Amino acid sequence: MSTFNLDVYMPVVILIVLALLFAGGAMLAGKFIRPSHPSVLKETAYECGEEPVGSAWANFNVRFYVVALIFIIFDVESALMFPVASVFKHFNAIGMGGTVLVSVLSFIMVLVAGLIYCWKKGDLDWVKSFHRDN
Amino acid sequence: MFSDTLFLLSSALTLGGAFAVLYSKNLMHSCLYLLGSLFGVAGLYACIGADFLAATQLVVYAGGVVILMLFAIMLTGGASNKINKFGLKKIPGMGNFSTYMIAGVSAFVASLVVLKIIADVLKSQGPTNLVANEPTVFKLGVLLVTDHILAFEISSVLLLGALIGAAIISRPRREIHD
Amino acid sequence: MDSTVVTYFSQSNEFHSIVMWLSKIFGDHAGGVLTFTIFAVVALVIVGVMATVGGLGTYAERKISADMQMRQGPNRVGPYGILQFLADGVKMILKEDIVPSNADKFTFILAPILCLMGVFATLAVVPFSSGFMLSDLNVGVFYLVGMASLVGVGIFLGGYASNSKWSMLGGMRGASQIISYEIPVTLTILTIVLIAGGLSFGTIIHGQSGMPHKWFLFHNPFAFISFFIYFISSLAETNRAPFDLPEAESELVSGYHTEYSGMRFGFFALAEYIEVFVVCGVAAALFLGGYNFPFGHSIELAMVQKIGMNSMVAQNISQLLELTAFFTKTLALYYVVIWVRWTLPRLRVDQLMTLCWKYLTPIALFNLVGCAVWMYAFDGKPIYSLIFETAVTAAHH
Numbered sequence: 001m002s003t004f005n006l007d008v009y010m011p012v013v014i015l016i017v018l019a020l021l022f023a024g025g026a027m028l029a030g031k032f033i034r035p036s037h038p039s040v041l042k043e044t045a046y047e048c049g050e051e052p053v054g055s056a057w058a059n060f061n062v063r064f065y066v067v068a069l070i071f072i073i074f075d076v077e078s079a080l081m082f083p084v085a086s087v088f089k090h091f092n093a094i095g096m097g098g099t100v101l102v103s104v105l106s107f108i109m110v111l112v113a114g115l116i117y118c119w120k121k122g123d124l125d126w127v128k129s130f131h132r133d134n
Numbered sequence: 135m136f137s138d139t140l141f142l143l144s145s146a147l148t149l150g151g152a153f154a155v156l157y158s159k160n161l162m163h164s165c166l167y168l169l170g171s172l173f174g175v176a177g178l179y180a181c182i183g184a185d186f187l188a189a190t191q192l193v194v195y196a197g198g199v200v201i202l203m204l205f206a207i208m209l210t211g212g213a214s215n216k217i218n219k220f221g222l223k224k225i226p227g228m229g230n231f232s233t234y235m236i237a238g239v240s241a242f243v244a245s246l247v248v249l250k251i252i253a254d255v256l257k258s259q260g261p262t263n264l265v266a267n268e269p270t271v272f273k274l275g276v277l278l279v280t281d282h283i284l285a286f287e288i289s290s291v292l293l294l295g296a297l298i299g300a301a302i303i304s305r306p307r308r309e310i311h312d
Numbered sequence: 313m314d315s316t317v318v319t320y321f322s323q324s325n326e327f328h329s330i331v332m333w334l335s336k337i338f339g340d341h342a343g344g345v346l347t348f349t350i351f352a353v354v355a356l357v358i359v360g361v362m363a364t365v366g367g368l369g370t371y372a373e374r375k376i377s378a379d380m381q382m383r384q385g386p387n388r389v390g391p392y393g394i395l396q397f398l399a400d401g402v403k404m405i406l407k408e409d410i411v412p413s414n415a416d417k418f419t420f421i422l423a424p425i426l427c428l429m430g431v432f433a434t435l436a437v438v439p440f441s442s443g444f445m446l447s448d449l450n451v452g453v454f455y456l457v458g459m460a461s462l463v464g465v466g467i468f469l470g471g472y473a474s475n476s477k478w479s480m481l482g483g484m485r486g487a488s489q490i491i492s493y494e495i496p497v498t499l500t501i502l503t504i505v506l507i508a509g510g511l512s513f514g515t516i517i518h519g520q521s522g523m524p525h526k527w528f529l530f531h532n533p534f535a536f537i538s539f540f541i542y543f544i545s546s547l548a549e550t551n552r553a554p555f556d557l558p559e560a561e562s563e564l565v566s567g568y569h570t571e572y573s574g575m576r577f578g579f580f581a582l583a584e585y586i587e588v589f590v591v592c593g594v595a596a597a598l599f600l601g602g603y604n605f606p607f608g609h610s611i612e613l614a615m616v617q618k619i620g621m622n623s624m625v626a627q628n629i630s631q632l633l634e635l636t637a638f639f640t641k642t643l644a645l646y647y648v649v650i651w652v653r654w655t656l657p658r659l660r661v662d663q664l665m666t667l668c669w670k671y672l673t674p675i676a677l678f679n680l681v682g683c684a685v686w687m688y689a690f691d692g693k694p695i696y697s698l699i700f701e702t703a704v705t706a707a708h709h
Binding site (some may be wrong): 136166191196 | 422
């Protein structure tokens with residue numbers, strides 16, 4: 001059994017720890033020199049001088065959710081495409097580029113069909129019209 | 135040496151995140167802990183040399199699914215609704231003595247099965263030697279366009295289905311605006 | 313396989329003598345300890361340089377905007393006001409730290425840190441030069457896309473946690489904008505991966521060369537269009553004008569960081585400016601030849617063979633040249649980002665979504681297909697070699 005040399009991931013961990021240290025350090029250093037005079041008025045949310053009415057945590061529109069859904073679908077698609085795209089040059093060099101090209105094209109075309117469907121049906125519009133069917 | 139550190143960090147993050155998701159009463163905080171847990175899983179993938187899978191975990195789950203969940207929570211107005219529509223302040227514990235018994239027994243059986251599967255791996259652990267990280271992207275790509283080309287193509291149809299499903303579900307209902 | 317900054321240092325003789333010396337103290341772990349030390353020191357240096365670049369970015373932004381509007385801009389602190397960013401930093405530390413009483417405190421504290429973490433983690437693969445790349449991961453570009461998406465989560469949570477209407481609107485807009493524009497970005501990166509045949513920054517940059525005609529930008533017409541798609545989308549991804557809807561001053565006060573004061577606001581600002589630099593650096597690496605400089609290794613060879621220089625010294629000099637090339641290209645793009653901000657008016661939300669889903673994404677998909685066809689039809693040859701070949705054949709006739 002062999003284990004992998006994982007040293008290449010060391011900078012990632014170091015940088016994340018550095019970010020935490022930087023943030024923590026700056027906040028801690030500031031604690032000793034910054035003023036702290038909390039008051040009720042200071043701690044209310046800023047609404048251009050008006051007293052805030054209710055909470056900001058309201059029900060948001062479903063279109064944000066739809067954007068996220070479509071995003072995930074394209075994200076998964078690109079995740080699948082990345083390995084194929086990276087071997088395309090190699091296959092092209094050994095004369096099998098046509099096979100890969102056809103598979104990539106058909107993969108993309110299916111998704112383009114989906115995108116066109118959503119476009120025609122108006123799902124990509126941000127401002128949706130509420131016309132009644134007649 | 136660093137591999138052990140990475141493994142311990144990732145598994146602690148995964149398990150700790152998962153427990154925190156369960157025990158947090160705030161939906162938003164649960165989502166954040168889930169983000170930590172998913173990051174831990176990415177670290178675990180990196181530990182076993184699956185670098186592409188780790189990056190995919192980051193891109194799809196940490197970047198996509200967590201945002202989707204946050205938006206889904208915002209659809210219901212965030213974590214501010216601590217009282218549900220029946221006026222109950224919290225949800226009673228689900229299950230009773232017998233369900234807990236069944237769950238315990240099945241968890242026990244499942245863990246035995248898993249132990250049986252990994253026993254061979256544990257037995258065959260010999261001296262370890264460090265090898266360079268082999269790029270998995272290239273192998274994955276070759277497999278996707280040769281042996282598993284059908285799976286690759288069919289997955290696009292699956293994604294198409296998901297895309298159209300997402301679009302149809304989210305359409306404004308016309309009869310509401312009569 | 314994966315080359316790191318340690319690989320670069322391990323070429324020198326001093327490295328081995330240090331390992332020998334350390335092994336007396338640490339035994340078998342000497343290599344690991346030295347690796348960690350080198351990584352930690354280089355990471356610190358890079359974070360330090362990036363924080364300075366971020367700070368100078370705020371200064372450059374104000375100075376350039378002042379120039380464009382025929383004002384003076386900051387000119388009090390230091391020569392030409394160049395130390396203004398230090399004064400701003402001191403001011404931020406001295407400001408009171410206010411957490412609104414209605415805020416979700418845990419998330420409120422965590423959000424800027426998440427942004428900072430995401431941006432810092434991307435620095436691990438930014439190709440400053442062939443030696444000083446912290447780690448040339450096999451999945452480099454893809455990893456970068458994944459880590460950068462943490463910023464979106466941070467911005468959303470910052471908006472959510474404040475429990476203020478302005479913040480919440482800014483956070484929602486920010487998150488949906490960032491994820492939407494990630495699609496064209498990923499698709500354009502895919503186009504370049506197709507040409508380069510690999511995901512690591514090393515592979516991508518070695519596929520190009522110092523001379524502009526060998527850049528991927530001029531590889532084929534589709535790659536040329538891709539560059540602009542990438543640039544526009546990354547402006548949106550970093551919430552820069554004309555896509556600064558999440559912090560639109562004139563409508564949302566300050567967007568997702570309305571309630572943040574002092575250093576916590578500073579974290580958001582720093583993360584944004586470093587991210588702009590990272591995004592410009594990636595654009596330089598993908599399209600503009602990265603750290604390659606004209607004549608590249610032939611200069612290094614000439615120094616060793618003609619002048620008789622020590623090969624290690626020559627290598628260090630070429631590293632410096634590479635760093636210069638990278639920073640020149642990246643900062644030129646950085647300038648364009650600032651320039652664009654003070655030139656174009658802000659988009660509306662629906663225009664933003666239309667631009668992403670109805671223009672950039674279809675064009676990016678078309679580019680991807682076109683590039684694949686080009687690679688197949690012309691055996692992966694770039695356009696300049698095709699022109700050259702045609703000229704040679706024409707000359708023969």
